[in-house]
Amino acid sequence: MASSASSSTAPASNAIAVKPGKPRVVIIGCGFGGLEAAKALSHAEVEIVVIDRTNHHLFQPLLYQVATAGLPAPAIAGPIRHILRKQIAKGNLTVLMGEVSSIDAASSCVVLDDGEHIHFDHLVLAAGATHSYFGRDDWAKYAPGLKTLGDAFSIRRRVLTAFERAERESDPVKREPWLTFAVVGAGPTGVEMAGTLAEIAQQTLSAEFRRIDSRMARVILLEGAPRVLGTFTEDLSQRAQEQLEMLGAEVLAGAKVTNITAFGIHYDVMEKQADGSNRAVSHFLPTRTVIWAAGVAASPLGKALAKSTGCELDRAGRVVVQPDLTIPGHPNIYVVGDLASAKSYEDPDNPTPVPGVSPGAKQMGRKAAFNILRRLKGQDTLAFRYFDYGSMATIGKRAAVAMIDIPFTKKRIRFSGFAAWLFWLFVHVYFLIGFRNRTVVMMDWAWAYFTSQRHARVFPDPHALEPHTRVVRVDTPE
Amino acid sequence: MASSASSSTAPASNAIAVKPGKPRVVIIGCGFGGLEAAKALSHAEVEIVVIDRTNHHLFQPLLYQVATAGLPAPAIAGPIRHILRKQIAKGNLTVLMGEVSSIDAASSCVVLDDGEHIHFDHLVLAAGATHSYFGRDDWAKYAPGLKTLGDAFSIRRRVLTAFERAERESDPVKREPWLTFAVVGAGPTGVEMAGTLAEIAQQTLSAEFRRIDSRMARVILLEGAPRVLGTFTEDLSQRAQEQLEMLGAEVLAGAKVTNITAFGIHYDVMEKQADGSNRAVSHFLPTRTVIWAAGVAASPLGKALAKSTGCELDRAGRVVVQPDLTIPGHPNIYVVGDLASAKSYEDPDNPTPVPGVSPGAKQMGRKAAFNILRRLKGQDTLAFRYFDYGSMATIGKRAAVAMIDIPFTKKRIRFSGFAAWLFWLFVHVYFLIGFRNRTVVMMDWAWAYFTSQRHARVFPDPHALEPHTRVVRVDTPE
Secondary structure: OOOOOOOOOOOOOOOOOOOOOOOEEEEEOOOHHHHHHHHHOOOOOOEEEEEEOOOEEEOHHHHHHHHOOOOOHHHOEEEHHHHOHHHHHOOOEEEEEOOEEEEEOOOOEEEEOOOOEEEOOEEEEOOOEEEOOOOOHHHOOOOOOOOOHHHHHHHHHHHHHHHHHHHHOOOHHHHHHHHEEEEEOOOHHHHHHHHHHHHHHHHHOOOOOOOOOHHHOEEEEEEOOOOOOOOOOHHHHHHHHHHHHHHOEEEEEOEEEEEEEOOEEEEEEEEEOOOOOEEEEEEEEEOOEEEEOOOEEEOOHHHHHHHHHOOOEOOOOOEEOOOOOEEOOEEEEEEOHHHEEOEEOOOOOOOEEOOOOHHHHHHHHHHHHHHHHHHHOOOOOOOOOOOOOEEEEEEEOOEEEEEEEOOOOOOEEEEEOHHHHHHHHHHHHHHOOOHHHHHHHHHHHHHHHHHOOOOOOOOOOHHHOOHHHOOOOOOOOO | OOOOOOOOOOOOOOOOOOOOOOOEEEEEOOOHHHHHHHHHOOOOOOEEEEEEOOOEEEOHHHHHHHHOOOOOHHHOEEEHHHHOHHHHHOOOEEEEEOOEEEEEOOOOEEEEOOOOEEEOOEEEEOOOEEEOOOOOHHHOOOOOOOOOHHHHHHHHHHHHHHHHHHHHOOOHHHHHHHHEEEEEOOOHHHHHHHHHHHHHHHHHOOOOOOOOOHHHOEEEEEEOOOOOOOOOOHHHHHHHHHHHHHHOEEEEEOEEEEEEEOOEEEEEEEEEOOOOOEEEEEEEEEOOEEEEOOOEEEOOHHHHHHHHHOOOEOOOOOEEOOOOOEEOOEEEEEEOHHHEEOEEOOOOOOOEEOOOOHHHHHHHHHHHHHHHHHHHOOOOOOOOOOOOOEEEEEEEOOEEEEEEEOOOOOOEEEEEOHHHHHHHHHHHHHHOOOHHHHHHHHHHHHHHHHHOOOOOOOOOOHHHOOHHHOOOOOOOOO
8 A cells, every 4th residue: 555644744834833754644533543643642752633513522432321310420521631641741642622513635634624634644544433312313313312411411300300290190001101201222231221120110219209219110122133132042042031030120032123203112022913924013112212222324524535536435334444543545534433344354354343333443443553653664454353341231240241362362251140250340441541430430339239329319490391291281192 | 576477277168178387487488598497396376387389498509500410400419208208108298299389377367379368377488599691591591400300301402412413513603612611600600510510521531432533622611710629719719620620621811702693602802902001801711511500590570578577688689687587567587598698696796608509498498487486485696606617619529619618616628639529529429418318429520430430311302302403414503
């Protein structure tokens, strides 16, 4: 690959002064992939610009804890410029909060929403993913997903408001949908949400209402596939479902959601008919609280890059990258993390797809930084190799499933229950950014474990609530 | 006073079942006054209904810490039903989240926004106060006040976004208003806000930007009166101003705000002319961040009560109460806290007004509960006596002023600086609700003290920002 990058300088109109000869690396998105890339370049003779549309790096694996009032937001989110303050102080890095509106590969520029052009010598695109409602974006307002802090606050407010509304409702027919919680999609996020919601209803709130018994609340996990946690082995799926049911959640597998409204979920289930044939039968589940954990779509910046460079996108909108994580014809443009459709070249003749998990994003971020450094030294870039440590999913208190690779062997062990939960706890607390957050999270969890309490059960006044959850009587449908 | 209350039972249509003979006390608002009243009735043979429009009791004296990213919201706010869970469990109390739309004294009913009627035998109205923009409600969107968690999040987002906007702005003329922070009103809240904002600019953020130096930010405290902290003695005002200036804030006393826009504050100052006369001279301060700490207005429920009972309101909209905290002609309706214009009858011949501070609200709440109990026993109600322990205001790290009454003496001591700050810290942590919150707050503060860091510096993605603070270029005025 020919180098088209490395030593060009910024045009005079550019707001960031560039020292001549110091190539600029622009990183878009400061999730796991972007942050690792920035850190890996900390000692390099480059000028780094990190652009993110929020002011914080988010430890997304624990976002469901913010949504379910177990942790306050600052426990799992840190200001990007604080995390990277040492690089800022030594003049190696600039953080900009802003939204990228387009990428101009021909002139090596990123364009921000206010029109500012930022020149790059190397670009690391790590813009991640967002929810997908499979073309039904009108469902979004009834069924929020869980990707951002804003999403988490919205879910926290809806869940807690639903119990409050139920307490105020004297008509049992109208009360029931407020005490019915549906989670759509039984991947790790959906399983976590369903298990934790069941815990809240069964334990946290159990003695705090007069007119209702929170333990009568139903938590239903709907999944289109035949089993929960489809990326895990069948026995672990089975264990996960048993643990969910023990916590008080219901699992509805093989249920295809056909519509979501303010009043509930319409779904189809294949059912055996009297004549022996299978037929899709439509059902309606009355519920006022739906959480969307089903679809993930790549960031729209994938499309923006394709428009500018002609690079290929896969069906989910992810950018198909080359072995070294660059895109064809642009050896200075890297795509990493959830936005990349990447393969691992541990066996070069038989590359395997990289899953959309945080270790994958972090490893890609580091590899992109590493390849940039190699190119700056005039060396060839290397192919990406993904190290799979295994997978875990937590379900609730003392409940989790895990399949872990034992290092330096080809062995993979599977386990579930309390041991898996302890292991999950250890790994998540360990990887949280910053010493302080780890302490706070551990204290919060120790508290929650022994008291079944969740101390973040507060949300701003209802004035800020979305219209359809405001405390206003709404007639039940039909 | 004749008893018109005590033993009537609820109409059959009422959703809350009432045990015959158990009188119902309805408490509107669960701030300091309402919560104390509910707790003081915990062992009484009454049925209590607490109505609040949020789900939480807020420790308002520390709300500025949430606004300035020093504490996460759950550290200073607890779910009302969790705080009162023991009374709920023993069947003494019901908590309803909802908004009261009117009070019908003739039929002894409170009407909620969804039309539900809640009968009362005794009513404690503790709905508190809100901001007042002195008839200029159009200023609200440019200058948020600080009364609710929603307000605090909004201020946190605006302040941190302003620094981010400044970092992105290459034109120094357009950048300056983003680095100028104005606080209107130099009561305790305004002084706290100005001192803490100065600390954030001077210390917390000082090494985390590249294009700007956060220490160049200006924090200006505007006050219409001639001095800050007007309810304190003149020497303490002087000390407070000196401490503010030491932290890096500027004090602009005698400045009357005449208009607030998206681009800044217009204000008048009396200035000596060449001919020796004084004349109001108009000024304009370009700023993108204004915080309103100037006006307080009683809750609109004061008006609702006046409409139903003909009770008197003072100029601030507060309900003028009788010595026993009831309103004339309604010996079963009490008004307490910031909504009450009450007097202290320590010396019955020379009653003194009760200030709008949390000890006042708590004492009134307890007295209302006490008088309800006396009436239930057939005894006369007693007049309210306010015990003034003194006043304190914090300014910033190691800076505060205090005037404290020494118990059982007529002596009042005044002090300021580090000793006053330590005392302030001790008192506030002590009064925080719940053991756990105290620990969290102390840990957060110990951390902040030694590192100058503020760990709650996160806010949701800019999509949630109000339109005028979104990251969009806006031309400077004129």
